[in-house]
Amino acid sequence: MNVLECEGLAKAFDELVAVDDVGFHIAAGETYGLLGPNGAGKTTTISMISGILESDAGKVTVAGKEITTRTTDGNAEIGYVPQDIAIYPDLTARENLRFFGKLYGIPKASLGPRVDEVLEVIGLSDRGDDRTEEYSGGMKRRLNIGIGLLHEPSLLILDEPTVGVDPQSRNSILESVELLGQSGTAVLYTTHYMEEAERLCDRVAIIDGGKIRAEGTRRELVELVGQRDTINLGVIGSAYRLVEALESMPEIHKITAADASVEILVDGASSVLPRILEVAQQSEVGVSGVEVVEPNLESVFLHLTGKALRD
Amino acid sequence: MRASMIIALKDLSQRIRDKSAILLGIVAPLGLALIFAAIIPDASDFTSDIQVGVVDDDRSAISAPFINDVLPSVEADGLLTVESYDSAETAIAAVDAGTISAAYIFPEGFSDSLQAGGEATVEIVGNVDDSIATQIAKAVLDSYLAEVDAVGVAVGAVMVSGGSDVAGIAQSVTASTSAVVLADVAAGNRELDATTFFSAGMAVFFLFFTVQFGVSSLLEERHFGTLPRLLGAPISRWSVIGGKAITSFVLGLISMIVLAVATTFMIGAEWGNPLGVLILMICGVMSALGIMALVAVVAKTPEQAANYQAIVAVALGMLGGTFFPLSQGPRILSLFSKLTPHAWFLQGLGDLSAGESLKAVVTPALALLAFFVVTIGIASIWRKEVLAP
Ligand SMILES: Nc1ncnc2c1ncn2[C@@H]1O[C@H](COP(=O)(O)OP(=O)(O)OP(=O)(O)O)[C@@H](O)[C@H]1O
Ligand SMILES: [Mg+2]
Numbered sequence: 001m002n003v004l005e006c007e008g009l010a011k012a013f014d015e016l017v018a019v020d021d022v023g024f025h026i027a028a029g030e031t032y033g034l035l036g037p038n039g040a041g042k043t044t045t046i047s048m049i050s051g052i053l054e055s056d057a058g059k060v061t062v063a064g065k066e067i068t069t070r071t072t073d074g075n076a077e078i079g080y081v082p083q084d085i086a087i088y089p090d091l092t093a094r095e096n097l098r099f100f101g102k103l104y105g106i107p108k109a110s111l112g113p114r115v116d117e118v119l120e121v122i123g124l125s126d127r128g129d130d131r132t133e134e135y136s137g138g139m140k141r142r143l144n145i146g147i148g149l150l151h152e153p154s155l156l157i158l159d160e161p162t163v164g165v166d167p168q169s170r171n172s173i174l175e176s177v178e179l180l181g182q183s184g185t186a187v188l189y190t191t192h193y194m195e196e197a198e199r200l201c202d203r204v205a206i207i208d209g210g211k212i213r214a215e216g217t218r219r220e221l222v223e224l225v226g227q228r229d230t231i232n233l234g235v236i237g238s239a240y241r242l243v244e245a246l247e248s249m250p251e252i253h254k255i256t257a258a259d260a261s262v263e264i265l266v267d268g269a270s271s272v273l274p275r276i277l278e279v280a281q282q283s284e285v286g287v288s289g290v291e292v293v294e295p296n297l298e299s300v301f302l303h304l305t306g307k308a309l310r311d
Numbered sequence: 312m313r314a315s316m317i318i319a320l321k322d323l324s325q326r327i328r329d330k331s332a333i334l335l336g337i338v339a340p341l342g343l344a345l346i347f348a349a350i351i352p353d354a355s356d357f358t359s360d361i362q363v364g365v366v367d368d369d370r371s372a373i374s375a376p377f378i379n380d381v382l383p384s385v386e387a388d389g390l391l392t393v394e395s396y397d398s399a400e401t402a403i404a405a406v407d408a409g410t411i412s413a414a415y416i417f418p419e420g421f422s423d424s425l426q427a428g429g430e431a432t433v434e435i436v437g438n439v440d441d442s443i444a445t446q447i448a449k450a451v452l453d454s455y456l457a458e459v460d461a462v463g464v465a466v467g468a469v470m471v472s473g474g475s476d477v478a479g480i481a482q483s484v485t486a487s488t489s490a491v492v493l494a495d496v497a498a499g500n501r502e503l504d505a506t507t508f509f510s511a512g513m514a515v516f517f518l519f520f521t522v523q524f525g526v527s528s529l530l531e532e533r534h535f536g537t538l539p540r541l542l543g544a545p546i547s548r549w550s551v552i553g554g555k556a557i558t559s560f561v562l563g564l565i566s567m568i569v570l571a572v573a574t575t576f577m578i579g580a581e582w583g584n585p586l587g588v589l590i591l592m593i594c595g596v597m598s599a600l601g602i603m604a605l606v607a608v609v610a611k612t613p614e615q616a617a618n619y620q621a622i623v624a625v626a627l628g629m630l631g632g633t634f635f636p637l638s639q640g641p642r643i644l645s646l647f648s649k650l651t652p653h654a655w656f657l658q659g660l661g662d663l664s665a666g667e668s669l670k671a672v673v674t675p676a677l678a679l680l681a682f683f684v685v686t687i688g689i690a691s692i693w694r695k696e697v698l699a700p
Contacts, residue, residue: 052542075545086536090325102317103544147540 001082003077003186004049009058011044018044020210023058025156031177031187033201035194035297037307041210042190049078049188051253052270055089063154076104081151083160083190085140086147089133093124093143096132097150104151112218121176122146138169145173149180156180157188162196174200194298206301213304222295225303228253229269230293231276233262236286244274245283258286269294314546319525323561326524337565340513341573348511348578359442362392364414365400371422377415391451399434406436412444413437415452423526454637483579503636503661507581510574512633514567515595515656519624521566523607525559527620529612556600561597583663587672591659594679598652601686602627606691627651628690652682 007023020042026032027078034042047053049060051067060067065074087096097115106114119128122142132140145161157233158177162170177200181187191197197204198218205215214221235242239257246255246264251272254265266272280287302308326332365382367374382393396402396412402414416434424431433452437445466469492542503511529552532538541551571588574580582588610616631653632645648654660673 047539050543052539069542069548072547075543080540080543082536082539084536086540088321088535088537089323090328091321095324099317099321099383100540100544103314105545168483229464262643 001028001252002026004032004060004062004188005298006049006056006060008193009045009048010169011041011048011053011098012056017210019048021058022207022210023214024205024212027190028154028186029184030182030191030202031181031200032205033190033197033204034190034203035197035301036190036207037192040192040207042207043159044079045207046157047171048186050076050078050157050200052080072205074153077154079114079147079148079151079156081145081156081158081161083163085144085275087132087140087143090131092129092131093135093146094128096143097147100147101150106151112141118146118150121149123172141165141169142173147150149220153185155186155188156255159190160192161189162193194296194301196281197297204296204297206304210262210307214300218284218297221297221300225300227294228265228267228295230295231266231269231273232289232291232293233264233276233280233287234289235260235262235280236288238285241283242280242285245279249275249279251275312550312553314544314550315360315553315557317559318541318551320563322525322554324454326357326558326562327526332380332521332524332562334563335524337569337573338395340566341577342518344510344513344570344580345578346582347513348506352360358619359388360395361413361441361443361447362411364394364396364405364411365446366396366399366402366414367568368399368419369421371417371424373422374417377452377455378639380665381451388451389516392449399512399566405438406438409438409440411438413448413486414522415448443654476556497578499518499615503657503664506574506578507660507664508636508657509578509581510570510578511657511660512653514570514574515631515653516624516628516633518563518567518619519599519603519627520597522559522563523563523603523617523620523624525557526600526603527609527613527616528558529555530607530610530616556604559600559603560596563599564592567592568585579618581664583660588660589667590672590676591656591663593655594676594683595652596684598679598682600650600689601683605686607688608690628653632657649678652679655679 004024004026006025009019009022010017011019022045023040027220034045035039036042041149041169044053048055048058049062049067051060051069051071052059054069062296065071065077067074069076087093088099091099092113096203097118101111101115116125119125122145124139124143127135127139134165135143141161141164145158148156148158156177161177165173174196177187177189181200181202187200189196189200189256201218203215203217204221206213206221214224216224233242237285239262241263243257245256246262248251249272251266251298252264253267256263264276273290273292277287277290298308315401331538333501365378367378378395382391385391386393394405396414397403399414399416399418402416405411406414414436416436417434418434419626421431421433433456435445435449435452454465529538532541532551538551548572568589571580571582571592575582602623603620606619607616610619628651630648631642631651632648651683655678659679660671660677665671
């Protein structure tokens with residue numbers, strides 16, 4: 001069953017078209033990624049889905065309930081984690097959580113235990129009664145996420161939650177998102193980090209210029225654009241001799257040599273690699289290392305849009 | 312409503328915590344009221360031993376209120392002691408003898424002649440040795456006639472020394488005319504005593520700073536990024552606005568009530584009928600709320616809003632006569648002051664303190680509510696932008 005369904009979403013700010021005919025769906029337990037560079041329209045899309053921003057066109061339903069800026073019913077199904085840290089600096093973490101918990105209608109009796117639980121999950125149990133202005137950036141980020149988790153939404157929307165976070169905190173954030181996915185929550189995750197999208201997301205939409213350029217599993221996306229594997233060989237001896245020997249192989253699309261390495265672009269590295277090594281041996285070129293790089297979303301993105309994810 | 316209350320409670324606890332609301336809402340106005348009350352002498356504490364006489368040969372609708380209402384209230388304030396005389400001759404004799412410093416003489420036919428469209432003269436006969444007393448007596452009459460706005464009344468002050476004759480005096484009186492229509496005569500003593508004036512003035516002046524906390528916290532929510540969270544929550548957008556309004560209202564009303572109680576007990580301010588005062592306070596807080604909401608809506612950032620609000624609060628406070636009684640300035644000022652809630656609030660209190668019934672607060676209260684309705688109306692045109700994430 002789809003937790004989120006949206007279609008035909010559009011939004012323009014004066015002349016600028018920020019989002020143009022965006023639509024997708026997310027099933028329970030599925031993690032869906034919106035991957036796109038700065039200004040792609042990720043936040044604008046999310047704001048319309050969560051009923052914060054009025055859309056120019058399109059329709060959103062969450063758990064079967066329609067969402068607009070005027071509805072309130074379906075909003076309780078959504079947990080929203082804004083891109084910018086959105087907490088009250090003069091309140092403690094516990095007070096922040098309690099406030100939003102009440103606003104989301106968590107019953108009085110269960111609010112206290114639930115707040116403790118969330119503090120535990122985000123690793124702030126021992127700092128819960130300190131004002132958040134005294135927190136580090138990473139702690140604020142974690143609380144920012146905790147507020148979105150508090151009321152156990154069926155759809156959790158995270159807008160670039162790891163920006164400006166140290167590697168350790170980032171890892172713990174990614175782990176919690178994975179856990180949520182496993183527990184049946186539908187997750188909408190925006191990022192411009194290709195690695196995060198690859199690690200977390202069951203399906204990814206590549207968004208640029210307000211439009212979804214492609215959508216699917218990582219495999220599907222890679223196949224869609226017909227990306228090839230890259231084999232990097234470290235060589236001892238003449239790299240150029242190896243290039244000459246390999247050039248005639250039909251499976252090789254492109255081969256370039258540097259001082260002590262050769263980069264080879266092929267279809268299906270696993271089947272071609274043994275033959276390449278064989279040729280190297282025959283040409284008496286030593287191989288000091290082999291690296292196979294499968295195509296990633298970064299290269300898919302590059303192919304689809306002609307630009308890099310990060311400038 | 313429930314969501315508004317949750318938001319208001321959160322805001323109030325933030326405001327209490329940062330203490331600035333208490334500082335601006337209570338400490339500052341109370342401190343200033345105490346200082347003003349201490350350094351500025353209360354007019355009602357000022358007493359003199361000036362004795363004046365009055366002769367009413369006219370017994371008309373113009374002379375009677377002056378003699379029966381104005382003079383006794385001036386007497387009650389301790390400024391003058393008044394004595395009645397049967398005839399102009401006896402009064403002038405008393406002036407001559409120095410028993411009284413000056414005498415008011417309303418001649419027979421005074422009002423008839425006015426009503427016929429002619430000119431008439433009220434005479435003030437003063438002792439030449441006591442010209443200050445004569446000037447004071449003349450000032451009292453002048454201010455009464457200014458209220459009456461009678462057509463063609465002339466006030467002549469004549470200094471007499473022993474042996475002058477009445478007819479001669481009458482002729483030497485300088486005549487002046489003012490061509491205005493006869494106006495409300497019932498304007499008694501509507502002014503607040505100095506202590507109450509400064510207490511109420513400071514309270515309403517700082518009210519505009521106090522309500523700003525709730526209003527500008529909406530801008531703060533955007534600044535902290537929490538506004539999108541509120542908009543995404545399962546609550547209506549109006550309840551966000553409602554929460555801020557409740558915060559402002561509660562802060563404003565509490566500060567006013569605390570100030571009224573504190574100044575009553577600390578410096579003996581007399582705010583008047585508690586119910587009437589409460590009505591004026593509620594309407595006053597709402598007017599401040601509306602004006603500050605409008606200013607906040609026009610501003611782009613919390614800092615800008617705070618600046619604009621300070622300017623507006625000070626400008627309206629000055630114009631509204633919270634620092635000095637408007638009656639001491641030119642008339643035009645008191646007309647303009649009606650463009651401020653402050654003046655209406657103080658006028659309402661003045662009427663109450665003059666012992667008038669609760670009905671006296673109706674007009675000022677309605678005027679204050681009008682400020683609220685108009686400003687909120689304009690502000691709500693901007694509502695969409697205010698609530699844009
Ligand atoms: N309130 C606004 N007014 C005008 N333009 C806006 C507004 N919000 C977004 N935009 C524009 O819409 C486009 C999409 O912005 P959006 O914030 O959705 O991008 P994003 O994908 O979230 O980018 P980032 O990775 O930087 O967060 C941008 O060109 C942005 O400048
Ligand atoms: Mg964004």
